[in-house]
Amino acid sequence: MKTALWLYLFLFLAFFDLHAQYPILTPFAVSLGAAPVFIGWMMGIYALTHIPGNLIAGTVIDRHGSRRYIIFSLVSAGVILLLQAHVEFPWQLIVLRSLSGFVLAFLSPACLALLASLSQDLVKQGKYMSGHGVIHTLASVISPAAGAFIVANVGFATTFQSLGWLLIGTGIMAIFCVPAPKHLSNSSQHVSQANVNSTTPIPAVIPWRYFVLPFVISCAQGILFFELPLRDTGISGMMSTGILFSVLSIGALFTLCLLFLNRYSPFKRVVAGVLLMALCFFCLAAVHRIPLMVTLFILGSAKGLIFPAMASLFIKLSGGFRLGRVFSLQSIAMSLGSFIGPVAAGQIRGNISPYFIGFLLLMLGLMLLPVYRKSSSIPYPSVLHSNPDLI
Template sequence: MKTALWLYLFLFIAFFDLHAQYPMLTPYAVSLGAAPTFIGWMMGIYSLTHLPGNLLAGPGVDRHGSRRYIMMSLVAAGIILIFQAFITSPWELLVLRAFSGFVLAFLSPACLTMLARLSDDHVTQGKYMSGHGVIHTSASVISPAAGAFIVASFGFRTTFGSLGLILIATGIMAYFTLPKTRPAITTAAESADTETTGRIVPDWRYFLPPFVIACAQGILFYELPLHGAGGASIMSTGILFSIISLGALLTLSMLFLNRYSPIRRLIIGIFLMALCFYLMAVTEAPLGLLLFLLGTTKGVIFPAMASLFITLGGSHLGRTFSLQSIVTSIGSFIGPVLAGQMHGYFSPFFAAFLILMIGLAFTPLRRIPHPVSVPAAKKAA
């Protein structure tokens, strides 16, 4: 439990730092002279460069443990943020966002793997994942508005530089506080399965949900700062992002949901998220209310998705979470790029609805049995 608390503390600081940038990036790019289409590519390149990092992260975490990758990812991201404070052109921002995407690709697989190995009980694992979601969401509730306030008060350079220093300090603290984790041990059954089938990953269709959700979120992150006549201000954009997080925090706090089937929670959550995007596209309902409801679906989806991949991953959690991060990165790249091309011609929100429904149609609906144990679970405690 002590390891989980330390990890939650560092994750809160890291997520606060990263989410505080969301309302800043589009106005910062505009201040450097970037066009809307270029901004879409700038946001998408971050996710595209996740791919090589994700490919390296999975085997590395399974082989060496999570601690060093958490430290390296946070420190490198902090250094990049400091450089980002002194750029003078959109192309420099594009390059730095590309590097940032690569180094932060190691963070999610490492953190999720460490949390999953703290217990061998699927309900407890689900609670740890919900706790991860609560920390993530709590940080994202206040960080967009806080980031918008800080940049309005002190400017872009001071804000990016300060956030970078905080990330560096957090990474160093994590390295000296979190325990070393041993690599997972493959069971005899899993070894036999690998030898006979050549696979250590689940059915590819289970990776459709993270792909379509990331794509829809990428569309939202692009469109929200530009939504409305003349675009939204930095402060109002930050508030809108915080409203989404408040909705997610509500459902993440309902820990009893972890007792229900992950695949069932996932399917219901995706359907309701698609419905929210549809209503944003075709109705004049209050945007704040729809974003709050969309946030509640995220609070259902993400713990369910994490529990599903823990079940499917077995002792290869690093590789499984790495593959999840890869498809998430691809979706996060396609989303804003697609939104940038459609902006002004077709509703990006309706495109997000279609993408989610197509992904939902191909997701397997069969129930996944919970594993009896995870061999390496207690070794990280």
């Protein structure tokens, strides 16, 4: 439990640092003379360079443990932010964002695998995933508004420098506070030894249709993160955008605090959350009578329902095997969606509402899910291999 608390602290600081950039990156790019299409590519390239990092992370985390990659990711991202404070041209920003996307690709799979390895009990693992969601949401509640407030008072350069030093300091703390892999991986090594003769790769264990979910969810999120800051790129616009992002996170925190939801099937929670999220995107596109803050609060509630349930679902589907690769595949799907979402929004926003595209993608993801059978529980890999559509 002590390890989990330290990890939650590092995650809070890291997520605070990262989410504080959401309302200020687009105005910063505009101040450098970037066009909307370039801004879409700037946001998308961050997610695109996640993919090679995720591919590497899946193998090395299972082999060496999470500790060194958490430290590497935090410190490297902090150094890149320090360099970002001195950017003068748009192409420099896109280069640094691509490097940041690569180094931060190790953070999420490493943290999720580390949390899951703290226990072999699926219920406790689910609680750890919920804790991860709570920490993520707590950080994202205050960080967008805080980031916009700091920029309004001290400017872009000082803000990026402050965030960079915060990430570097967090990485240095992790060196002394995160235990060495051998203290954390006994349970995962035991699982690996039990499965040492298994030649079934993770993609054959978990049907590919499940990985469509993180793809469409992150694609829709990318569209939202692209569209909201473009409502107003001035200082007042940054402040209002920061508040809107905070409202989104408050909605997620509300759902995460409803602990009784963990009693329900992860599959059902994921389906309900994606459906609610799709309806919110439809409202953003076509139903303008609903106040924006109300829609964003409900959208955040859907996110708070989805992400812990999706992590628990993947843990159950994998049976606890090769968690580094499982979460890396999930991160790859999310990276692809985060790349395609803002890039597509930048291309089509003059002809059709990007929010409507987000609605269509979320509904498509729901339709591609396997049929859920109430009488069957989520099986372990040997069962899934013989019948991958059991759920």
